[in-house]
Amino acid sequence: MAFASALKCRECGREYPTDPLNVCEFCFGPLEVVYDYEAISRVVSRERILNGPLTMWRYQDLLPVDGDNAVDLQTGFTPLMKAPNLGRMLGLDHLYIKNDAVNPTNSFKDRVVSVASTKALEYEFKTLACASTGNLAGSVAAHAARAGMTAYIFIPADLEKGKVIGAAIYGPTVVAINGSYDDVNRLCSELADTYPWAFVNINMRPYYAEGSKTLGYEVAEQLGWQAPAHCIVPSASGSMFTKIWKGFKEFEDLELIPKVHTHMHMTQAAGCAPIAEAYEAGVTRVRPVKPDTVAKSLAIGNPADGYYSLKTIQESDGDATIVPEEEVVTGIQMLAETEGIFTETAGGVVISGLKRLVERGAIKRDEVTVAYITGNGLKTLEAVEHTVKPVTIDPTTASFEAEVLSA
Amino acid sequence: MAKLRVRFTFTPELVQEPIIWQLGQKFSIVTNIRGADVREAFGWALLELEGDAEQINQGIDWVRSTGIEVQLVTGDVIE
Ligand SMILES: Cc1ncc(COP(=O)(O)O)c(C=O)c1O
Ligand SMILES: [Zn+2]
Numbered sequence: 001m002a003f004a005s006a007l008k009c010r011e012c013g014r015e016y017p018t019d020p021l022n023v024c025e026f027c028f029g030p031l032e033v034v035y036d037y038e039a040i041s042r043v044v045s046r047e048r049i050l051n052g053p054l055t056m057w058r059y060q061d062l063l064p065v066d067g068d069n070a071v072d073l074q075t076g077f078t079p080l081m082k083a084p085n086l087g088r089m090l091g092l093d094h095l096y097i098k099n100d101a102v103n104p105t106n107s108f109k110d111r112v113v114s115v116a117s118t119k120a121l122e123y124e125f126k127t128l129a130c131a132s133t134g135n136l137a138g139s140v141a142a143h144a145a146r147a148g149m150t151a152y153i154f155i156p157a158d159l160e161k162g163k164v165i166g167a168a169i170y171g172p173t174v175v176a177i178n179g180s181y182d183d184v185n186r187l188c189s190e191l192a193d194t195y196p197w198a199f200v201n202i203n204m205r206p207y208y209a210e211g212s213k214t215l216g217y218e219v220a221e222q223l224g225w226q227a228p229a230h231c232i233v234p235s236a237s238g239s240m241f242t243k244i245w246k247g248f249k250e251f252e253d254l255e256l257i258p259k260v261h262t263h264m265h266m267t268q269a270a271g272c273a274p275i276a277e278a279y280e281a282g283v284t285r286v287r288p289v290k291p292d293t294v295a296k297s298l299a300i301g302n303p304a305d306g307y308y309s310l311k312t313i314q315e316s317d318g319d320a321t322i323v324p325e326e327e328v329v330t331g332i333q334m335l336a337e338t339e340g341i342f343t344e345t346a347g348g349v350v351i352s353g354l355k356r357l358v359e360r361g362a363i364k365r366d367e368v369t370v371a372y373i374t375g376n377g378l379k380t381l382e383a384v385e386h387t388v389k390p391v392t393i394d395p396t397t398a399s400f401e402a403e404v405l406s407a
Numbered sequence: 408m409a410k411l412r413v414r415f416t417f418t419p420e421l422v423q424e425p426i427i428w429q430l431g432q433k434f435s436i437v438t439n440i441r442g443a444d445v446r447e448a449f450g451w452a453l454l455e456l457e458g459d460a461e462q463i464n465q466g467i468d469w470v471r472s473t474g475i476e477v478q479l480v481t482g483d484v485i486e
Pocket of ligand 2: 012
């Protein structure tokens with residue numbers, strides 16, 4: 001049973017029924033799910049959560065769908081690992097890695113798509129769709145397969161082969177679009193208005209976005225029912241950043257955890273940092289940019305939740321860090337070499353951003369700090385290809401000793 | 408028929424031009440203004456465009472060619 005009671009415009013406050021809608025008809029503001037928290041507080045408890053499945057669906061009372069019918073690939077409840085080696089290197093005694101790269105399609109997108117596809121089935125849509133440069137494509141295709149839905153995946157024509165295969169293997173119709181990034185955006189928005197499909201991040205967006213709250217719930221539960229002092233998060237649209245914070249605040253309001261004092265630290269790569277640039281300039285209007293970054297999964301030039309992310313920074317007394325492009329790969333290497341976790345470029349942005357935060361004194365040695373690793377390194381091999389050089393030898397001991405041991 | 412919700416951002420030189428009216432005329436698009444703030448220094452307008460998809464596309468290209476920035480109100484949707 002779901003406790004979502006309405007959709008509400010974040011700008012003008014008008015309410016709508018829980019339909020497949022994403023913008024306010026009057027002011028075009030984004031819609032957000034409203035819950036009956038009174039009813040939730042009567043049923044939810046730590047014990048009920050602890051008795052739930054070891055997936056994101058243990059928090060189904062706080063998600064806008066009926067969890068009993070979830071399109072479920074066993075997403076979530078991913079490891080929160082202590083990171084002593086990286087912590088020592090950076091000077092942090094309580095550093096944790098939230099390893100969301102181990103989700104079914106290897107990124108946190110399974111959380112949002114699991115909710116969106118469940119909602120799509122509730123509405124009796126037959127088709128699931130998205131426009132993607134990688135992570136979202138794989139997740140939507142996999143969930144559609146699991147749910148027995150038809151899938152359309154729209155991609156830019158120049159997308160790397162590995163990412164195309166990672167989505168195509170699940171059997172969707174993959175449509176490569178010849179045209180600029182702007183053209184792909186425009187076409188998909190038009191299609192979403194034309195066809196009776198569930199576009200996960202367009203007409204399903206209010207529900208979809210709620211899936212990221214589970215990244216807040218899980219970390220709070222895994223830390224022994226408390227929110228950390230610091231979260232370091234990679235942002236594209238900014239949605240996940242705002243929802244992790246919302247997750248902590250809901251848990252606080254429901255008295256599942258004590259008062260939240262978390263500082264939310266956003267990280268973006270220099271080649272696409274519209275939200276962090278607005279933060280640095282001290283303005284609330286996010287100026288769109290043309291993305292040009294090695295962190296392809298974070299390349300959203302006109303972020304839907306830019307303004308709300310800046311509000312989250314303000315409310316949580318957090319900040320935003322711009323990571324230079326050349327430090328993205330360094331961050332990937334740092335995490336792999338210290339903790340044995342291979343992340344994609346978004347994780348490289350987080351780790352290098354974390355290093356900068358510690359260096360500038362924003363995080364103290366004894367504070368509980370969580371770095372969110374949201375995608376798997378095998379997704380962006382081309383970004384690190386140039387950094388690895390195996391040694392080649394002849395099949396003799398002499399060659400091994402000469403080329404390897406004495407090198 | 409297609410529909411697209413967009414935000415136009417104007418620079419000072421363009422604030423005085425009747426771009427939205429021309430867009431409707433040249434491309435047979437219904438331009439429904441949902442919000443606007445036009446000042447001397449800059450301006451923006453929120454619009455719903457309705458018409459033939461190809462005409463909307465060409466219309467937006469034309470608006471961009473005048474120097475006005477055009478963005479989807481929902482933000483970018485390629486994730
Ligand atoms: C691996 C990864 N991390 C982080 C993000 C950022 O998510 P958001 O758009 O919610 O800011 C994305 C996708 O956009 C992603 O693919
Ligand atoms: Zn509104």
